[in-house]
Amino acid sequence: MSQIEKRQKYRIPPAGIAFLGGVLISFIYVSLFYPDTYVYDSAHYWALSYGFADEQGNLSLAAYPSDFRGYVFPLYLFLSRVFSHWLGISDSLGFICLVAVSVSFILTIVFPYLMDWREKNSWDFLKRWIPLFLVLFFWRGLLVYPLSDFYSLGFTLVACALFKWLYNDHRVWWSEIPASILIGVFLYAAYNTRTIYLFAVIVFACLICLRFLKEGRLGAGKNVIRLVCIVAGWFLLAAPQIWINHRYTGTWSLWGVDTTDMFSAGLFSFQLFNGLTVDRYETLLTPNDFGNIPNIYFYDDVGLQIIKSIGNYEGTLWEYIRLFFTYPLEVIGIYFRHLANLLNPVYGECYISNLHQFKIHVSVFNYILMVFTAIGGVDLLQKYRCIYENQAGKRKTKILIASFFEDTSLWWVIIFPCLAIIPGAPEVRFFFPAYVCMYGLLAFKIQWKRVAQCITTHPIQTILWSVVGLVVLSCVWSDTFANASTNVWLFL
Numbered sequence: 170m171s172q173i174e175k176r177q178k179y180r181i182p183p184a185g186i187a188f189l190g191g192v193l194i195s196f197i198y199v200s201l202f203y204p205d206t207y208v209y210d211s212a213h214y215w216a217l218s219y220g221f222a223d224e225q226g227n228l229s230l231a232a233y234p235s236d237f238r239g240y241v242f243p244l245y246l247f248l249s250r251v252f253s254h255w256l257g258i259s260d261s262l263g264f265i266c267l268v269a270v271s272v273s274f275i276l277t278i279v280f281p282y283l284m285d286w287r288e289k290n291s292w293d294f295l296k297r298w299i300p301l302f303l304v305l306f307f308w309r310g311l312l313v314y315p316l317s318d319f320y321s322l323g324f325t326l327v328a329c330a331l332f333k334w335l336y337n338d339h340r341v342w343w344s345e346i347p348a349s350i351l352i353g354v355f356l357y358a359a360y361n362t363r364t365i366y367l368f369a370v371i372v373f374a375c376l377i378c379l380r381f382l383k384e385g386r387l388g389a390g391k392n393v394i395r396l397v398c399i400v401a402g403w404f405l406l407a408a409p410q411i412w413i414n415h416r417y418t419g420t421w422s423l424w425g426v427d428t429t430d431m432f433s434a435g436l437f438s439f440q441l442f443n444g445l446t447v448d449r450y451e452t453l454l455t456p457n458d459f460g461n462i463p464n465i466y467f468y469d470d471v472g473l474q475i476i477k478s479i480g481n482y483e484g485t486l487w488e489y490i491r492l493f494f495t496y497p498l499e500v501i502g503i504y505f506r507h508l509a510n511l512l513n514p515v516y517g518e519c520y521i522s523n524l525h526q527f528k529i530h531v532s533v534f535n536y537i538l539m540v541f542t543a544i545g546g547v548d549l550l551q552k553y554r555c556i557y558e559n560q561a562g563k564r565k566t567k568i569l570i571a572s573f574f575e576d577t578s579l580w581w582v583i584i585f586p587c588l589a590i591i592p593g594a595p596e597v598r599f600f601f602p603a604y605v606c607m608y609g610l611l612a613f614k615i616q617w618k619r620v621a622q623c624i625t626t627h628p629i630q631t632i633l634w635s636v637v638g639l640v641v642l643s644c645v646w647s648d649t650f651a652n653a654s655t656n657v658w659l660f661l
Contacts, residue, residue, distance in 0.1 A: 183293065183294035183297075184277065184278055184281070184294065184297070186294055187277040187278075187294045187295075187297035187298060188273050188274065188277045188278055189273075190273075190277075190298065191269075191272070191273030191276065191277040191297070191298060191301050192269045192270055192273040193269075194273075194298070194301065194302075194305075195268060195269035195272045195273050195301070195305065195312070196265060196266065196268075196269035198305050198309070199265050199268050199269060199309070199312055199313050200265055202309050202313050203261065203265060203313050204313055204314065204520075207314060207315065208314075208454065208520055209452060209463075209520065210316060211314035211315050211316050211520075213238075214238070214242060214243060214246060214315045214316065214317065215246060215315050217233075217234070217238065217243035217246075218243045218244075218246035218247040218249075218250060218315075219247075219250075220233045220234045220243065221233055221243070221244060221247045230409050230412065230413065233413055239360075239361035239362060239364075239410060240361065240409060240410055240413060241357075241358045241361040241362050241406070241410075242317045242320055242321075242361075242362045245267075245320065246264070246267075246315055249263045249264050249266070249267040250263060250264075252266070252267070253266075264315065268312050268313075271319070271320065271323060272301065272304070272312060272319070273301065275319075275322075275323040275326055275327075276297075276300045276301045276304060276605075277297040277298065277301060279323075279326050279327055279330045280300060280326060280605070280609055281296075281297050281609075281612075281613060282330050282333070282334075283326060283329055283330055283333060283579060283609075284609050284612075284613035284614060285613075286612075286613040296612050296613065297612075299608065299611065299612035300605060300608040300609055300612055303538075303604075303608045303611075304319075304605065304608065306517065307514050307517050307531070307535065307604065308514070308517060308519075308598070308601060308604070309517050309518070310516075310517055310518040310519025310520060310598075311519055311598055311601065314519060314520065316519065316598075317362045317363050318363070318598050318599070318601050319601070320362055321358075321359045321362040321363040321366055322359075322583070322601065322602045322605065324355045324356075324358040324359035324362065324366075325355070325356070325359040325366060325369050325582060325583060325602075326583070327351075327355045328351075328352050328355035328356045328359065328373070328582075329579045329582055329583070331348050331351055331352045331355070332352055332373070332376070332579065333579060334348065335348045335349065335352070335395065336380065345391070345394070345395060345398075346394070346398050349394070349395045349396075349398030349399050349402065350398045350399070350401055350402035350405065351402060352398075352399050352402060353398065353399040353400060353401060353402025353403035353404075353405070353406075354402040354403070354405060354406045356369070356370055356373060356399070356402075356403060357402070357403045357406040357407050358406060361406070361407070361410060363586075365586045365589055365590055365599070366586050368585045368586045368588075368589045369582045369583070369585060369586050371585075372581050372582045372585050373582055376578050376579075376582070377392070377395075377396060377399070379578075380392055440592075440593035440594060441486070441489045441592055441593065442489065443593060443594035444503070444504075444507065444591075444592045444593040444594050444595070445469070445472040445475060445476060445489075445492075445500070445503060446468060446469055446472040446473050446476060447466050447467060447468060447469060447472075447594040447595070448467045448468070448469045448503070448506045448507060448510055448595065448649045448652070449466075449467035449510040449595055449597075449649050450464070450465070450466060450467070450594045450595060450596050451464075451465040451467075451516060451521055451524075451596075452464055452465070452519070452520055452521065453465060453520070453521050453522075453524060454518070454520040454521060454522045465521075465524070465653055466594075466653070467510070467649045467650065467652055467653045468652045468653075469503055469506060469652070470652060471499050471502060471503060472499075472503050475492065475496050475499060475500075479492065479495075504591055504592060505645075506645050506648075506649065507591050507592070507595045508591055509641075509642050509645040509646065509649075510595050510597070510645065510646065510649055511591070511595050511597055511599075511600040511603075512535075512539065512600075512642065513532055513535065513597070513642070513646055514531070514535060514597045514600075514604070515528040515531050515532050516528070516597075517531065519598060532646075536638075536639055536642070538607065538608075538611060539607070540635050540638070541611060541615070541620060542607050542610055542611060542615070544620050544623055544624065544631070545610060545611070545614070545615030545616070545617075545619075545620050546610065546615075548615070548616060548619050548620065548623065549610075549614060549615070580606060583602045583603075583605075583606055584602065584603055584606060586602065587599065587600050587602050587603040
């Protein structure tokens with residue numbers, strides 16, 4: 170074996186370099202912003218992670234307390250603590266290591282694979298860090314605290330990657346069964362961690378049905394086996410939750426969350442009701458001069474007037490449907506304002522330490538990224554225009570639709586839960602998966618030369634539409650911040 174062949178044999182692949190570098194970058198960044206203590210939901214999750222240890226300190230599901238949250242994410246945190254004790258380091262340092270490895274693996278390995286990214290030269294691996302840097306800049310609060318948002322998305326991305334590999338890239342027949350089981354495992358992990366990912370599971374089920382229709386009888390046997398294995402994987406991870414539910418509630422449900430004690434009409438209906446009156450929701454790190462409650466509500470005047478006009482609104486689902494059809498334009502306007510506020514992640518901390526911190530640079534930077542994404546996205550859609558024009562006959566519309574959904578099907582698994590939260594009280598972190606998709610487009614899909622060509626070819630139109638969009642969004646943001654439950658400055 171020649172020296173060149175030896176060097177190539179033991180050479181670390183670009184993805185490996187990006188992963189290891191991402192671990193180091195994430196570790197340093199999270200360590201710099203690591204909080205002194207956990208608060209609110211993060212403190213609750215961290216406390217739940219102690220619930221898996223019995224009196225002897227061993228793992229025991231019987232020790233898990235009665236709680237309305239699923240067991241998967243607390244178990245994930247518990248395993249990080251076990252890892253910490255095994256290495257003889259503090260629990261906080263073990264959590265930082267968990268974050269660094271998880272974030273780097275998802276954003277430099279799994280996500281680029283979903284984007285069909287392949288390095289063309291020795292420096293292309295640097296593009297794998299673009300989503301990582303953007304997530305660290307805009308969303309550090311989701312990483313430095315033990316919160317479920319990133320991990321539920323991570324479980325979903327792994328399930329999507331396995332699905333893509335199973336149907337497009339795998340070559341070994343015996344790997345189908347374990348891969349299918351793992352898809353079910355990660356889908357349930359995402360759902361158990363955040364129930365809004367039930368919508369991702371529904372989209373996933375639709376994708377499997379479409380595969381059945383596409384492959385017909387030729388692939389029917391193989392697809393049935395895959396489906397059975399996915400369901401088996403789902404129930405494999407759901408079994409402990411089923412047992413926990415039965416132990417505390419007497420039910421055999423997969424989730425067992427009974428929110429009627431918290432909200433008489435149920436959690437989903439409560440969220441819909443809250444969404445009618447609140448355009449944005451933020452949480453302060455600690456109570457301050459504004460009151461003892463650290464929650465900041467940005468009220469919607471139209472929604473408040475609607476609730477006031479109908480009198481006694483109990484917040485049930487059927488009452489919400491009746492209200493929607495009574496005031497359709499007003500409710501649609503409320504949801505437009507929700508979407509506009511979800512497009513302004515000005516606070517990256519999740520729990521805000523300074524409500525009036527300077528933040529205009531965050532809004533402007535994020536808006537510039539959205540403009541580039543819009544221009545690049547329009548350019549990418551030209552592909553489907555070519556497909557449509559190159560087809561003949563009456564079937565070209567069906568071919569166009571089929572091609573579009575074939576290319577974007579896994580994206581809908583990620584995006585659909587974000588769309589589902591728009592009617593609720595908007596917390597920007599709930600839109601996190603949509604932002605990660607935007608970062609992926611910017612890093613791996615958009616042709617920057619064509620974007621630059623479009624801007625230089627149509628500079629006036631580009632500037633005009635960008636300014637108009639910014640003015641519209643700024644008007645909504647300004648009105649939202651003016652209606653906060655306390656005095657909040659928008660751009661300072």
